[in-house]
Amino acid sequence: MSNVYDHWERLVGAVIRREELWRMFHDQSPSVSSIPSDCSLDSEVLDVPFDFSSPRSSSSYQQLPPSAVENLQKKEKSAEEEEVSGLVFVQGFSPVFDLDDLLRSTAQFLGEGTFGSAYNAAMDNGITVVLKRLNAVNISEKKFRRQMEVIGNVRHENVCALKAYYFSKDEKLLVYDHYSNGSVSALLHGNIGKKQISLDWKSRLRIAVGAARGIAYIHTQVGQNLVHGNIKASNIFLNAYGYGCVSEVGLATLVSSAWTRHSQSSGYYAPEVTESKKLSQASDIYSFGVLLLELLTGKPSMLSEGNDKAIQLVSWVASIAPADWTAEVFDIELLMYQNIEKEMVKVLQIALICVESVPEHRPKMSEVSRRLDDIIAPHEGRGVV
Incomplete structure (x- = not known):
């Protein structure tokens, strides 16, 4: 797996969009968890047979009925709007970047931990944060947000503070400060x-x-x-x-x-x-x-x-x-x-x-x-x- 990803938006969005495509072509829609866990994000998941960079002009959509194309485009637009507006900052931290900045950042893979993958995300505005993508989280939005409030209130000079988080059906992201010296x-x-x-x-x-x-x-x-x-x-x-x-x-x-x-x-x-x-x-x-x-x-x-x-x-x-x-x-x-x-x-x-x-x-x-x-x-x- 490459350590640097220059198109972070494609990294996070590919899984969601791939599921949408499955829904269009199959009677039963598999969940994101049905995608093999050993899929490489920079190859197998991203190497989809459709051009997601410009969904309205993609020739792949021309293979679908007009109603299906319109339906898929509406869903993707709705998902994109949700992603851009869905980053929640913990009280006390200023929203100096948004989810769009985060997804467009240059990301360096740090490793796979107990609960998910961690990345250094360097944004165009010069801010670098650590992004945690949680795996296997089957939890309601209400319970997730309540837990984030608890975690976000833990403020101490020797505790890495949670700065922001994002919740959707398919993605749970946590944003922390970046520590340049690395882990112990x-x-x-x-x-x-x-x-x-x-x-x-x-x-x-x-x-x-x-x-x-x-x-x-x-x-x-x-x-x-x-x-x-x-x-x-x-x-x-x-x-x-x-x-x-x-x-x-x-x-x-x-x-x-x-x-x-x-x-x-x-x-x-x-x-x-x-x-x-x-x-x-x-x-x-x-x-x-x-x-x-x-x-x-x-x-x-x-x-x-x-x-x-x-x-x-x-x-x-x-x-x-x-x-x-x-x-x-x-x-x-x-x-x-x-x-x-x-x-x-x-x-x-x-x-x-x-x-x-x-x-x-x-x-x-x-x-x-x-x-x-x-x-x-x-x-x-x-x-x-």
């Missing part, structure tokens, strides 16, 4: 198994502290009942000061069928989640503990043992005796820094409490955040910031 997963592990940049101990502490603050704040929302549900290194980004920022707040409860398919193999989900399929703030804390282990070890949440076998990072760390932590557990790149071993041990102890198998034995996120603040305070010179 990319920084730690890179795209080809190598680190892209070296993260020193202070940088990793800031990532941990920022993410902890963000999650602690999330847990105070909606009567202290809001759950993130999908905390992992690829959902943590770095702000301008190098502190971790948490993204994809609240999507796990919106797309509950998606995360259950990934829970067994991701290494981030707590044992009770894989058994009961129920998320909680305690399971968020477990996932954060796995993130801390990644920052300490430099290893991913699932380790390969060969012969297509894998072991969870939590299990691997637990198998190593405390006396061997320094030599076996900590990332070798961290060992070159002096006078940080005690701090690493303290963070490791916090991580191990977070990944306790019994949910009730895990600390609250506010307590985890406070303990990490105490560790980073000497590095900041003027105390916790």
Whole structure:
């Protein structure tokens, strides 16, 4: 799949228009979900046998009865008008672009996540945002908009804010700020198994502290009942000061069928989640503990043992005796820094409490955040910031 798409409008609109064509030629109209999931957006889906760039003048329409042509054109015009006017900005964010700007932007494919595909969308006005296209979302418009209001009200310097969203039968789009430093997963592990940049101990502490603050704040929302549900290194980004920022707040409860398919193999989900399929703030804390282990070890949440076998990072760390932590557990790149071993041990102890198998034995996120603040305070010179 090409990483750059110069005609974003065709990317998003092709699926909808293709379904319209099916309706014209077949007795039963297949849903968008019936299109194979492995379709390449820049080839198979876009390589349709009709010219969509100018529907009124397309010679393909001449093969249809006049009434069918008129009907299809009306539907496409209605869909286009809905798309242009359908982008909803969260309260507090100015509508400095519209859906038409977004769809005409140059988009760089970032990857396929638990809930859908993510793209960097660079618009002609110089604004770059992250666009999330949700997959397998079977939800009413009313419920979707209500959930977006909840997510949109989560405002904190260590939480990636939802700026805008779009809802239609076939497309659910979310717009977030763009973070130029990329995700923690990319920084730690890179795209080809190598680190892209070296993260020193202070940088990793800031990532941990920022993410902890963000999650602690999330847990105070909606009567202290809001759950993130999908905390992992690829959902943590770095702000301008190098502190971790948490993204994809609240999507796990919106797309509950998606995360259950990934829970067994991701290494981030707590044992009770894989058994009961129920998320909680305690399971968020477990996932954060796995993130801390990644920052300490430099290893991913699932380790390969060969012969297509894998072991969870939590299990691997637990198998190593405390006396061997320094030599076996900590990332070798961290060992070159002096006078940080005690701090690493303290963070490791916090991580191990977070990944306790019994949910009730895990600390609250506010307590985890406070303990990490105490560790980073000497590095900041003027105390916790």
